[in-house]
Amino acid sequence: MSNLPLFILFVALTIGAYLATRWLFLTYRHPLLNPVFLSTVALIAFLQATGLTLEEYRPAKDVMTYLLGPATVALALPLYHNRRVLKSHALPVLSGVVAGSLTTMAAALVAGRGLGLDERVLLSLGPKSVTVPIAVEISRLTGGEASLTAAFVVATGMIGSIMGPSLLSLCRVKSPVARGLALGTVSHGQGTAVALLENETAGAMGGVAMAIAAVFTALVAPYYLPLFLH
Incomplete structure:
Protein backbone atom coordinates (compact mmCIF):
# COMPACT_ATOMS: atom_id res chain seq x y z
CA MET A 1 0.00 0.00 0.00
CA SER A 2 1.67 3.16 -1.25
CA ASN A 3 0.28 5.65 1.29
CA LEU A 4 -0.48 3.89 4.56
CA PRO A 5 -1.15 7.03 6.67
CA LEU A 6 -3.72 8.28 4.15
CA PHE A 7 -5.32 4.83 4.02
CA ILE A 8 -5.64 4.75 7.82
CA LEU A 9 -7.03 8.28 7.83
CA PHE A 10 -9.74 7.42 5.31
CA VAL A 11 -10.76 4.23 7.09
CA ALA A 12 -10.92 6.06 10.43
CA LEU A 13 -12.92 8.93 8.92
CA THR A 14 -15.38 6.59 7.24
CA ILE A 15 -15.99 4.57 10.39
CA GLY A 16 -16.13 7.71 12.51
CA ALA A 17 -18.60 9.40 10.16
CA TYR A 18 -20.86 6.37 10.20
CA LEU A 19 -20.77 5.99 13.99
CA ALA A 20 -21.50 9.68 14.49
CA THR A 21 -24.42 9.73 12.06
CA ARG A 22 -25.74 6.44 13.45
CA TRP A 23 -25.78 8.04 16.91
CA LEU A 24 -27.68 11.03 15.52
CA PHE A 25 -30.23 8.74 13.85
CA LEU A 26 -30.77 6.63 16.95
CA THR A 27 -31.08 9.76 19.11
CA TYR A 28 -33.51 11.78 16.98
CA ARG A 29 -35.06 9.14 14.66
CA HIS A 30 -35.50 11.62 11.81
CA PRO A 31 -35.53 10.07 8.30
CA LEU A 32 -33.11 12.66 6.91
CA LEU A 33 -30.57 11.58 9.51
CA ASN A 34 -30.08 8.31 7.65
CA PRO A 35 -26.52 7.15 8.53
CA VAL A 36 -25.57 6.06 5.01
CA PHE A 37 -26.79 9.30 3.47
CA LEU A 38 -25.26 11.62 6.08
CA SER A 39 -21.91 9.84 6.29
CA THR A 40 -21.64 9.87 2.49
CA VAL A 41 -22.31 13.61 2.40
CA ALA A 42 -19.76 14.16 5.18
CA LEU A 43 -17.04 12.21 3.33
CA ILE A 44 -17.70 14.03 0.05
CA ALA A 45 -17.53 17.36 1.88
CA PHE A 46 -14.23 16.33 3.47
CA LEU A 47 -12.72 15.37 0.10
CA GLN A 48 -13.87 18.64 -1.43
CA ALA A 49 -12.56 20.72 1.47
CA THR A 50 -9.13 19.07 1.57
CA GLY A 51 -8.58 18.68 -2.16
CA LEU A 52 -8.09 14.93 -1.81
CA THR A 53 -9.39 12.80 -4.68
CA LEU A 54 -11.59 9.76 -5.06
CA GLU A 55 -8.60 7.84 -6.40
CA GLU A 56 -6.74 8.49 -3.15
CA TYR A 57 -9.79 7.29 -1.22
CA ARG A 58 -10.23 4.18 -3.39
CA PRO A 59 -7.83 1.79 -1.52
CA ALA A 60 -9.70 2.37 1.74
CA LYS A 61 -13.03 2.03 -0.05
CA ASP A 62 -11.96 -1.27 -1.64
CA VAL A 63 -11.02 -2.80 1.71
CA MET A 64 -14.26 -1.71 3.36
CA THR A 65 -16.30 -2.88 0.36
CA TYR A 66 -14.63 -6.28 0.63
CA LEU A 67 -15.93 -6.50 4.20
CA LEU A 68 -19.51 -6.24 2.90
CA GLY A 69 -19.35 -9.97 2.20
CA PRO A 70 -18.71 -11.00 5.82
CA ALA A 71 -21.17 -8.33 6.99
CA THR A 72 -23.90 -9.83 4.79
CA VAL A 73 -23.15 -13.31 6.10
CA ALA A 74 -23.39 -11.92 9.63
CA LEU A 75 -27.07 -11.18 8.96
CA ALA A 76 -27.56 -14.92 9.53
CA LEU A 77 -27.18 -14.30 13.28
CA PRO A 78 -30.35 -12.19 13.79
CA LEU A 79 -32.10 -14.55 11.37
CA TYR A 80 -31.13 -17.51 13.55
CA HIS A 81 -32.41 -15.71 16.64
CA ASN A 82 -35.73 -15.14 14.84
CA ARG A 83 -36.00 -18.51 13.10
CA ARG A 84 -39.31 -19.32 14.79
Missing part, protein backbone atom coordinates in the same frame (compact mmCIF):
# COMPACT_ATOMS: atom_id res chain seq x y z
CA VAL A 85 -40.80 -16.06 13.52
CA LEU A 86 -39.67 -16.89 9.99
CA LYS A 87 -41.02 -20.42 10.21
CA SER A 88 -44.42 -19.25 11.42
CA HIS A 89 -44.64 -16.63 8.64
CA ALA A 90 -43.04 -18.65 5.83
CA LEU A 91 -45.88 -18.40 3.30
CA PRO A 92 -46.63 -14.66 3.83
CA VAL A 93 -42.88 -13.92 3.67
CA LEU A 94 -42.40 -15.76 0.38
CA SER A 95 -45.54 -14.44 -1.28
CA GLY A 96 -44.90 -10.90 -0.05
CA VAL A 97 -41.35 -10.78 -1.38
CA VAL A 98 -42.40 -12.27 -4.74
CA ALA A 99 -45.24 -9.76 -5.09
CA GLY A 100 -43.00 -6.91 -3.99
CA SER A 101 -40.25 -7.84 -6.44
CA LEU A 102 -42.65 -8.03 -9.37
CA THR A 103 -44.35 -4.80 -8.39
CA THR A 104 -41.19 -2.76 -7.93
CA MET A 105 -39.85 -3.84 -11.34
CA ALA A 106 -43.18 -3.07 -13.01
CA ALA A 107 -43.52 0.32 -11.30
CA ALA A 108 -40.02 1.37 -12.34
CA LEU A 109 -40.52 0.36 -15.96
CA VAL A 110 -43.98 1.92 -16.26
CA ALA A 111 -42.66 5.18 -14.79
CA GLY A 112 -39.62 5.04 -17.05
CA ARG A 113 -41.76 4.56 -20.14
CA GLY A 114 -43.98 7.43 -19.06
CA LEU A 115 -40.87 9.63 -18.86
CA GLY A 116 -39.82 8.55 -22.35
CA LEU A 117 -36.65 6.68 -21.38
CA ASP A 118 -35.15 4.55 -24.11
CA GLU A 119 -35.07 0.74 -23.98
CA ARG A 120 -31.48 0.40 -22.81
CA VAL A 121 -32.08 2.74 -19.86
CA LEU A 122 -35.30 0.90 -18.98
CA LEU A 123 -33.49 -2.44 -18.93
CA SER A 124 -30.85 -0.87 -16.70
CA LEU A 125 -33.56 0.45 -14.38
CA GLY A 126 -35.56 -2.76 -14.02
CA PRO A 127 -33.39 -4.66 -11.50
CA LYS A 128 -32.76 -1.59 -9.30
CA SER A 129 -34.12 -3.14 -6.08
CA VAL A 130 -31.65 -6.01 -5.72
CA THR A 131 -28.07 -5.86 -4.53
CA VAL A 132 -25.49 -4.44 -6.96
CA PRO A 133 -23.61 -7.61 -8.07
CA ILE A 134 -26.82 -9.43 -9.00
CA ALA A 135 -28.48 -6.35 -10.51
CA VAL A 136 -25.45 -5.72 -12.72
CA GLU A 137 -25.49 -9.29 -14.05
CA ILE A 138 -29.24 -9.10 -14.73
CA SER A 139 -28.66 -5.85 -16.60
CA ARG A 140 -25.97 -7.42 -18.75
CA LEU A 141 -28.15 -10.43 -19.54
CA THR A 142 -31.13 -8.32 -20.57
CA GLY A 143 -29.18 -5.74 -22.57
CA GLY A 144 -28.94 -2.92 -20.06
CA GLU A 145 -25.93 -0.81 -19.08
CA ALA A 146 -24.14 -2.14 -16.00
CA SER A 147 -22.85 1.23 -14.77
CA LEU A 148 -26.33 2.77 -15.01
CA THR A 149 -27.81 -0.17 -13.13
CA ALA A 150 -25.26 0.21 -10.32
CA ALA A 151 -26.18 3.89 -10.01
CA PHE A 152 -29.90 3.09 -9.95
CA VAL A 153 -29.37 0.43 -7.26
CA VAL A 154 -27.43 2.80 -5.00
CA ALA A 155 -30.01 5.57 -5.50
CA THR A 156 -32.88 3.17 -4.79
CA GLY A 157 -31.25 1.94 -1.60
CA MET A 158 -30.56 5.48 -0.44
CA ILE A 159 -34.06 6.80 -1.16
CA GLY A 160 -35.76 3.69 0.21
CA SER A 161 -33.78 3.68 3.43
CA ILE A 162 -34.54 7.38 3.99
CA MET A 163 -38.23 7.44 3.04
CA GLY A 164 -39.24 3.83 3.62
CA PRO A 165 -39.61 3.83 7.43
CA SER A 166 -41.64 7.06 7.40
CA LEU A 167 -43.93 5.79 4.63
CA LEU A 168 -44.48 2.53 6.50
CA SER A 169 -45.31 4.46 9.67
CA LEU A 170 -47.65 6.74 7.70
CA CYS A 171 -49.44 3.63 6.44
CA ARG A 172 -49.59 2.37 10.05
CA VAL A 173 -47.43 -0.66 9.36
CA LYS A 174 -46.15 -1.53 12.83
CA SER A 175 -45.25 -5.23 12.54
CA PRO A 176 -41.43 -5.71 12.58
CA VAL A 177 -41.87 -8.63 10.18
CA ALA A 178 -43.78 -6.54 7.64
CA ARG A 179 -41.48 -3.52 7.98
CA GLY A 180 -38.35 -5.63 7.55
CA LEU A 181 -39.76 -7.43 4.52
CA ALA A 182 -40.78 -4.19 2.84
CA LEU A 183 -37.42 -2.49 3.40
CA GLY A 184 -35.38 -5.53 2.37
CA THR A 185 -37.43 -6.20 -0.75
CA VAL A 186 -37.41 -2.65 -2.08
CA SER A 187 -34.15 -1.22 -0.75
CA HIS A 188 -31.87 -4.31 -0.51
CA GLY A 189 -28.86 -3.92 1.82
CA GLN A 190 -29.40 -0.30 2.79
CA GLY A 191 -33.02 -0.95 3.66
CA THR A 192 -32.00 -3.99 5.69
CA ALA A 193 -29.45 -1.91 7.60
CA VAL A 194 -32.15 0.62 8.55
CA ALA A 195 -34.50 -2.22 9.52
CA LEU A 196 -31.79 -3.61 11.77
CA LEU A 197 -31.54 -0.22 13.48
CA GLU A 198 -35.25 -0.49 14.31
CA ASN A 199 -34.97 -3.94 15.93
CA GLU A 200 -33.45 -7.36 15.40
CA THR A 201 -36.63 -8.98 14.05
CA ALA A 202 -37.06 -6.32 11.35
CA GLY A 203 -33.40 -6.65 10.41
CA ALA A 204 -33.65 -10.44 10.16
CA MET A 205 -36.72 -10.21 7.93
CA GLY A 206 -34.96 -7.57 5.81
CA GLY A 207 -32.06 -9.96 5.26
CA VAL A 208 -34.43 -12.76 4.25
CA ALA A 209 -36.31 -10.45 1.88
CA MET A 210 -33.09 -9.17 0.32
CA ALA A 211 -31.88 -12.72 -0.39
CA ILE A 212 -35.19 -14.05 -1.73
CA ALA A 213 -35.76 -10.95 -3.87
CA ALA A 214 -32.28 -11.25 -5.38
CA VAL A 215 -32.73 -14.90 -6.32
CA PHE A 216 -36.27 -14.46 -7.60
CA THR A 217 -35.44 -11.34 -9.63
CA ALA A 218 -32.43 -13.04 -11.20
CA LEU A 219 -34.67 -15.93 -12.32
CA VAL A 220 -37.61 -13.96 -13.72
CA ALA A 221 -36.17 -10.61 -14.86
CA PRO A 222 -34.86 -11.80 -18.27
CA TYR A 223 -38.44 -12.87 -19.15
CA TYR A 224 -40.40 -10.29 -17.16
CA LEU A 225 -38.66 -7.04 -18.09
CA PRO A 226 -39.18 -7.34 -21.90
CA LEU A 227 -42.95 -7.53 -21.33
CA PHE A 228 -42.92 -3.80 -20.50
CA LEU A 229 -40.91 -2.74 -23.53
CA HIS A 230 -43.37 -3.64 -26.28
